[in-house]
Amino acid sequence: MPTLENIARTDAGLASVLRISVMRLRRRLANERHPSNVLSLGSMAVLGALVANGETTLGELAARERVQxxxxxxxxxxxxxxxxxxxxxxxxxxxxxxVSITEKGRKTVKADRASRDAWLAQRLSELSPDEIDVIRRAAPILERIASQ
Structure with missing residues (x-):
């Protein structure tokens, strides 16, 4: 049976392994939402965009979130x-x-991010220093890919 390391030796194999891994991580993070949060992931993305970018137009929000x-x-x-x-x-x-975010919106984003960050920090604490170093170096690259 082929290992992930063997599959990821080709560009196509790496793309497949990375896609599957990122999607699984996304699902896990989605499941680690703050218990009081009843908002959809799409609504949370809008609030996150407002936290990051400040007041903006509906059109700019739609374009940023790639929705109509x-x-x-x-x-x-x-x-x-x-x-x-x-x-x-x-x-x-x-x-x-x-559109601008309210204090309630900011608190919701902060609590939700804290919950997810805590879960991920716990998973990271279980890794070796070498594994942490690899992730630390890969994080900016993954962010660049995700931003394109």
Whole structure:
């Protein structure tokens, strides 16, 4: 039976192993959400984008999250109803809608990230120093791939 190391020796094999591993890690992290969080992963992604980038337009949020504007409008409506975001007309163009995160939204993101980070930190603590070094060097590369 072929090992992961053998499969990953070719570019196609590495792509396959990496895809499977990243998807499994994503599912595990999704399962480690803060217990009080009832928001979908898509809603949390919108809140995370607002934390990272500050107030932005609905169109910019939709483009950043790679969804259609009507979908983003529905998500922002839901988040606004829950008190996680606010929206206001643009300064120069009143038709434009600017979305910003509320304190409740920030607290939700912070708690959710803390829960996931704790789980991942525990898994990392079980690795050898050499394995940690490999992950430390790979993290910026994975971020670059994910950002493209």
């Amino acid at each position: 504007p009507p979908s983003m409008t529905r998500t922002v409506n839901f988040l606004e109803e829950g008190g996680f975001v606010t929206r206001r007309p643009g300064d120069s163009d009143r038709r434009q809608v600017l």
